Amino acid sequence: MIPLPENTKLLPDAEATAREAAERLLALCVNDGSERLSVCLSGGSTPKRLYQLLASREFLGRVLWRKIDWFFGDDRVVPWDDPLSNVRMVREAFGSGEPVSASRFHFILTEKGAEAGARAYEATLRGHYGADRLDPRRPLFDLVLLGLGTDGHTASLFPGKPETKERDAWAVAVPEAGMEPFVPRISLTFPALASSREVLFLVNGKGKRETLRRLAEGEDLPARHVTSQGRLTWLIDRDAADA
Numbered sequence: 001m002i003p004l005p006e007n008t009k010l011l012p013d014a015e016a017t018a019r020e021a022a023e024r025l026l027a028l029c030v031n032d033g034s035e036r037l038s039v040c041l042s043g044g045s046t047p048k049r050l051y052q053l054l055a056s057r058e059f060l061g062r063v064l065w066r067k068i069d070w071f072f073g074d075d076r077v078v079p080w081d082d083p084l085s086n087v088r089m090v091r092e093a094f095g096s097g098e099p100v101s102a103s104r105f106h107f108i109l110t111e112k113g114a115e116a117g118a119r120a121y122e123a124t125l126r127g128h129y130g131a132d133r134l135d136p137r138r139p140l141f142d143l144v145l146l147g148l149g150t151d152g153h154t155a156s157l158f159p160g161k162p163e164t165k166e167r168d169a170w171a172v173a174v175p176e177a178g179m180e181p182f183v184p185r186i187s188l189t190f191p192a193l194a195s196s197r198e199v200l201f202l203v204n205g206k207g208k209r210e211t212l213r214r215l216a217e218g219e220d221l222p223a224r225h226v227t228s229q230g231r232l233t234w235l236i237d238r239d240a241a242d243a
Helices: 014-031 048-054 086-094 114-129 190-194 206-216
Strands: 008-011 037-041 068-072 074-076 143-146 171-174 185-188 198-203 231-237
Touching: 008 014, 014 037, 014 048, 014 143, 014 198, 014 231, 048 086, 068 086, 074 086, 114 171, 114 185
Parallel strands: 008 231, 037 068, 037 143, 143 198, 198 231
Antiparallel strands: 074 185, 171 185
């Protein structure tokens, strides 16, 4: 079995990781006394089942939709109806009976292009947060969902790319993706992701075994640099853990 990151919860399969993440989001809704919560969504294929579950008959009535603002950790610079768009993936996962008010979705404005879109998204984040500087006592996000790329990237922060060094901006243009699809991206930065009460990594499948092994061996991959002001937990299924 691969040595796993600290604070790992090992689960039987991808369905179990999605359900565990859903239950943790529900617990956050119930246990937090504030009127609004900010949740940062991950793109890619891994979290899609989680979003489907949240909108399913089983979970729909348990989610306090009225108090959640939904943000995006990254997106590809394509139209929102493009198959590569995270916006499209999330909308399809929530289904035609989408339970989220349009005003509570804070999409990345990819139609502006990478540079202008990153500036616009940072302005959106600052406006929601109500300040231009992140305060360690007041995280930007209540929950951040992240995945793990086979190259060790997370959000759209790729190995060896200059965006991984950004420490001032909250959102950044990624003109050259480190893996397919090779389209420009817009991504939150490590400081923005770290401004969180909780971070959940969802890692599924045999294709992630080698990446987890590289992390365990201490390789300097972007996912290693994610931190949280609160908890950081890895939800990993047995296929990924080689268990």
